[in-house]
Amino acid sequence: MDFLSRRTIRKYTTQNIEKEKLDEILKTTLASPSGRNLKPFELILTQNKDILNKLSFSKKVGSAMLSEADTAIIVLGNPEISNTWNEDSxxxxxxIQLKAFQLGLGSCWINVKDRKTNDGIDSEIYIKNLLSIPSHFKIVSIISLGYPNEEKIPRNENDMDFSKIHIDKF
Structure with missing residues (x-):
């Protein structure tokens, strides 16, 4: 699999994701590495169109594609389990994104940290209220999933800034 072809997808077809593919994504995610194998994350999967539509308004910019997505997975971190909750989550x-790509699906990482809705509500508070998320959890991401309805050119060496690579010292 050529991971240079994996790109952010924000446009989706109306085709539903098969349960078997979602199960594979969830199992792979539960097996992902974490510090001391503590797994300080929780996942909320939704295919509920009303919830997806409401989530599409969770940020001023950058969440609208959720109204077209078949599925969203909200990734939560639990600071009470580990101080590496953010990294592990x-x-x-x-x-989630790599497994989705391997299965022929498109995805987009939606960041909500330090973001607000159009009404000025903190995005994290908006989502916590919508999904009844306990207050001690932190929202790390929302990953939108669906069958791609756009094609993007794979990355190549011209897209890469090799000056960011340092050998032995900065």
Whole structure:
């Protein structure tokens, strides 16, 4: 699999994702690495169109595609379990995206940290209220999923800034 072809997808067809594919994504995510294998993350999967539509308003910009997505997985971090909750939950988030790509699905990482709705409500509070998320959890990402309805050119070496690579010292 050529991971340089994996790109953010924000447009989706109306085709439903098969349960078997969602199960594979969830199992792979639950097996993702985490510090001391503590797994300080929780996942909320929704295919409820009303919830997806409401989630599409969770940010001023960058969440609208959720209204077209078949599925969203909200990745939560639990600071009470580990001080690496953010890193471990981020790994889980990208594991979702890589597995989705392998299965022929498109995805988009939606960040809500320090974001607001059009009404000025903190995005995290908006989502916690919508989904009844306990207050001690932190929302790390929302991953939108669906069958791609857009094609993007794979990345190539011209897209890469090799000056960011340092050998032995900065």
């Amino acid at each position: 981020s790994i889980a988030s990208f594991t």
